[in-house]
Amino acid sequence: MSDQINRVVLAYSGGLDTSVILKWLQQEYQCEVVTFTADLGQGEELEPVRGKAQMAGVKPEHIFIDDLREEFVRDFVFPMMRSNALYEGLYLLGTSIARPLIAKRQIEIAKLVNADAVSHGATGKGNDQVRFELGYYALNPDIKVIAPWREWDLTSRERLIEFAEKHQIPIAKDKRGESPFSTDANLLHTSSEGKVLEDPWQEVPDYVYSRTVNPEDAPDVPEVITIDFERGDGVALNGQAMSPATLLAALNDLGRKHGIGRLDLVENRFVGMKSRGMYETPGGTIYHLAHRGIEQITLDRGAAHLKDELAPRYAELIYNGFWFAPEREMLQAAIDYSQEKVTGTVRLKLYKGSVIVTGRKSPYSLYSEKVVTFEDDQGAYDQRDAAGFIKLNALRLRLLGRRQG
DSSP, X not given: OOSOOSEEEEEOOSSHHHHHHHHHHHHHSOOEEEEEEEESSOOOOOHHHHHHHHHTXXXXXXXXXXXXXXXXXXXXXXXXXXXXXXXXXTBOOTTTTTHHHHHHHHHHHHHHTTOSXXXXXXXXXXXXXXXXXXXXXXXXXXXXEEOGGGTOSOOSHHHHHHHHHHTTOOOOGGGTSOOSOEEEEOSSOEEEESGGGOOTTSOOOGGGOOSSOOGGGSOSSOEEEEEEEETTEEEXXXXXXXXXXXXXXXXXXXXXXXXXXXXXXXXXXXXXXXXEEEEEOHHHHHHHHHHHHHHHHHSOHHHHHHHHHHHHHHHHHHHHTOTTSHHHHHHHHHHHHHTTTOOEEEEEEEETTEEEEEEEEOTTOOOOHHHHOSSOOTTSSOTTHHHHHHHHHHHHHHHHHHHHO
């Protein structure tokens, strides 16, 4: 190759694609490969990845398998959730928010092992290539990036399998047939797309769902829970204090049981095309609605409405891979400031795919029963003041009406 690469850090899952990439890098670039596998709560046993990497010739000291679950939820998911961000009004950004953490850790490892480059297994059609690489360059402007899917001629699963067989790369039995769809998973969600899901008119088959029971089969009795918040972050479930990752995992279990968090979405990818995906975000859906519940009584109207204006922009930045951009950090500072008094408890009812907020309380509540009551408010609110308020707001409308008349 024209650029000499001595050592590269590969985001490595141990699956077919990244196993082929590992060997391809060794051959094509004649370089040493360092593997990095992130435990983000995807629910898979990751230790076998170590053996696969060693079989491929990776030195034991150059195999990194890091448990990032707490960092993922504490430093990425929770800050995002403070914003109430939903991409295109629906998507809780489960894949998008994981990519900057993986990129960050790859760059840290590259510095640690004195690597020249980093590599990923994202294809040239998707969003992930953008998210990874924007993260890489933001954290190390001079790093070299190798994206095999944009370079090699292994353009089909058959070609990948042929390459693997030629180089004695173990292939799982379920990888030899045509995969019905592709998935990505972490503690926040599971996404499924491709193949059987590519026709947006066809209903998602039952076998695609992996993290939630069918709402029709969920318990016939509702379950009531409480979530405690401090400064905008969840800290306890049913009165029991929990770490961020532990809390999200517990909410995932509840969401699974009650069939909560399924989303069938046709979205606009950053690269320009539309794609159809199925997302399961059980715990995140509960958490998102609970957070909005506590904000209802603790945020001033101006702050709450401004946050709702900022949230779509914030969501788009994360979706498009700009987590480390200054505009995201500026928005985060404003959002975090708004959360200083977002403390209290939310009660929710979980039932057959639905999450209903049934109560909220806070020591910093702005809700005044004395002011809002339909009964005698003992002079807390003078209803006669509304006349002047209405006339001032109607002034321009009346002037317009007279001109038009």
